[in-house]
Amino acid sequence: MPLEIERKFLVDTRKWNPTAEGTRLVQAYLSIDPNPTVRIRIAGEKAFVTIKGRSETISRPEYEYQIPVDEAQEMMLLAISNPVEKIRYEIMHENFLWEIDVFSGKNDGLVIAELELESENQTFPRPDWLLTEVSGDRRYYNSFLSEHPFQEWKD
């Protein structure tokens, strides 16, 4: 079973800024937690349907299939909540590939770094632009953000 093992952190944008070009991602959800998550994503010139199981700790089963972009655009109309928009940057830090998502639209202001790991207890060097870890915090799931955009949060 393909497992996604992932750690997520907030990013200190005083210490990190994009240096290369990113990929624009637009994604919408047909089903969300506590049901299996079914996501339609358009990533630049490609599109995918992704199915994820319920998350347990920092791992969850994940299945992804490439689909035609025009069909993805049509299926976005079936979504149960707002699409989430962000630019994704891939940053290599001491041989670990980080994905940094700079959200826009209703989630403007949110910047999240994700690191995919081989095992749950794998260690990694911490870049100095990492802030709090938010792995497993449901508020930072993109599916949650599609229903409760960051700009509407009241802390």
Place this chain on the structure above:
Amino acid sequence: MPLEIERKFLVDTRKWNPTAEGTRLVQAYLSIDPNPTVRIRIAGEKAFVTIKGRSETISRPEYEYQIPVDEAQEMMLLAISNPVEKIRYEIMHENFLWEIDVFSGKNDGLVIAELELESENQTFPRPDWLLTEVSGDRRYYNSFLSEHPFQEWKD
């Protein structure tokens, strides 16, 4: 947008019986109506993920992608309700291709004939084994049957 236009009928099994071999279908749902329907189906040696929009009258948008059978088997574990099992027979009647589903397991006793049409008002010759039309009756959605099996119905 790919539209599924379909009419469904109960079948009089005193007048119809399988004459050729059918295909065993097992299908489970990751999301169901009123959300978009996300179905995992194993059909003999093949497997598919299928996404259907909300139904309006007898038409609904439908997107289907072939996926590996082993991944489909794993994803069935993520389903939100019981899998639906049936044998599907393809029957040609006066140049119209009917799909007749003979359900088993918890839906044993239910036999449904489906006809896919080019347009909502297309006419077709009625085989003598057709009983009541159930197009648009949500109780006969396979997704409904996965949650409320036919054998548990009380009429």
